[in-house]
Amino acid sequence: MNMREPQRHNVVSQSLAQIGASGLFLLTLLAAIPRSMRYFRETVRQLWFVGAMSLTIIMVCGLFVGMVLMLQLYHVLSIFGGTSASGMVVALSVYRELGPVVTALLFAGRAGTAVTAEIGLMRATDQIDAMEMMAVDPIAYVATPRFLAGLIAMPLLCCVFCAMAVFGGHLVGVTWLGIDNGTFWSNMTAVVDVRTDIVNGVLLKSLAFGAVVSLIAVFQGFTTPPTSEGVAYATTRTVVASSIAILALDFVLTAFLM
């Protein structure tokens, strides 16, 4: 089960090979889902690691994104006397774009790199090979639980992020800048739609980003050259590839969903 690709020097063919290999890897992961049910506790442990442990950074970042967004909007909208709309704009921009994208970028940095490094070190220290020798399927035991955990954790983290951003916007707008509390909420509730903004924006986007980031993280970990340099390189590639994939996918999803 050698997934290491021969070294290619052309950037284009290398990227194409990576995309193709990760696509095949995704199929392997999905096919291993029934088998990985045996290791359900491992999935829960990974969910704790990538989800619950990421809560702090997600909550703090969400709070500050909401606060700075409100601060910026207030100063722009006060030119037009439209400061009462700022709560609504904070909610819409966070739900539709910033929430899923920033959460996914943070998730790639916080959890994706850890997953890549962990799996890469498992490979470098021959733990993966040892599992195979013990007739434990490394895909079902190592890869799929981490992939599923990322898939489940991302939408939940994104919801927390969005809620914190709205809270941050409320904190700055209402408590500090003096926007009326009722205006803040009524403008927001008048415009935010459950289907287009929360289901399509928050949930679907973050689900897609969760799948992409987890896939890239697990794939990079599994295909890393089993050296310390290779692990370092794979970790970097996880962040770079995830960021590009998130932002490109965001454009595509926005075009389709909005």
Add this chain to the structure above:
Amino acid sequence: MSQQRSSYAVGTGLFIVLGFAALAYLATQTSSVANVRQGDSYTVDAQFTNIGQLKERAPVKIAGVRVGQVQSITLQPGHDVADVKLSIDKNYNAIPQDSVATIFTSGLLGDQYVGIEYGSAKQAVAAGGTLARTKSTQPLEEMLGKFFGAGGVVDNVGGSYVVKADFSNVGSLSAGAPVKMAGVVIGNVVSVHADPVKLNAQVVLAIDKRYNAIPDDSAAAVFTSGLIGTQYVAIQPGGSPDVLKDGDEMILTQSAMQLEDLIGKFLVNGSSDKKDAGDGKSDTPAGKH
């Protein structure tokens, strides 16, 4: 090991609960679902000739308090009025039958809502009934049009004669701007230049030869069409038996208004209903020209 595992499970469970709580919060507190949360309601129809920017789910208010929302807005084919279904909370079921439904705008740029002003009828409007008395939204252009008396389409100007007029301030009037009488274009501005001696603006107007019976004590005023429209010269006919001839100078002029002045006057004079009262004053631009 099992101790550690159970702590994972608890932490993960807490995380999942928190995530779903956040989702529930987003979906119910910050979205339109929060507005749907109303008890039993009944619907009332109202017909408007112009709904402006009114949208479905816009609030319905009595005395400024939200009592329901706009359920649907439809236009029957062949009709020229919009059918608006209002969904009103059951608690407010004593709305007199002759109440007036009006489309208001919250603020200058705000969203529109339906306001219900109580009538005096003993009988309350029934569920599914109709509020017959409605007041439609007033397009801003119409209000400004009443206010400024602007309008008219530019004609081709045939043979013309030239009249001069001095203004202390022409605003942004430029050559080529229309000259209007009673709102109809009768000529155009040939040139605008500052007089080096009198220190005012001298405007040369070319007026169509067909309009050769304009009294020579008529007044020329610089007005603006619409709030941000172009400026034009309006001629308000006087009562003199003598008429303006080529090369004459108009004595009575009224300079361009500054927007700040206009808004100030508008606020002082109140709505356009009171325009008749202001018509007599020469400095009030609310009348027809």
